[in-house]
Amino acid sequence: GESVGLHLPTLSVQEGDNSIINCAYSNSASDYFIWYKQESGKGPQFIIDIRSNMDKRQGQRVTVLLNKTVKHLSLQIAATQPGDSAVYFCAERSNDYKLSFGAGTTVTVRA
């Protein structure tokens, strides 16, 4: 079946270092991908999205990379800060209305 997954359930990062969060997807027909951040007690917050006709997109301190050949998506966070501690989800649009979400990676920033 189709699935969206993250390579690691947890990631510990030193404050100031760059973080890389990975996600593998299985539906080669997916054309739109989103990264979300979820802090404790809150709903998922949109970070950045990318369409399949792109392989890289940058936002403020974040970069999303899409490799359609190996069906891999990554989120890079530059100069990780304590406020970046959260659960990060990738999501893949599998049809017009449905998003398939990965299980999430918990990022912990060490001071």
Added chain:
Amino acid sequence: DVKVTQSSRYLVKRTGEKVFLECVQDMDHENMFWYRQDPGLGLRLIYFSYDVKMKEKGDIPEGYSVSREKKERFSLILESASTNQTSMYLCASRRGLNQPQHFGDGTRLSIL
């Protein structure tokens, strides 16, 4: 900024009760969604609505219904609450097809 507001952060109900969860968005979004989030299972789509008075089943609609009488409001109804419906419920909305879904902060529902 997009604002998706869920009426309750925490709710405790009893088995067999009819439960209403309300969601309002203020950005004139066409599409609205209801998910539940459970540890180890991620976010699962219950129902969605692509326009007023329109609704479609998601992956796990059993035991739930929805109502979209106005564009800004999407209600999730548990017809007869059961303990396995204890969960975090998340509402989302989006402007259109190639736009991200924006989420509310969730309602943590406990069924006793």
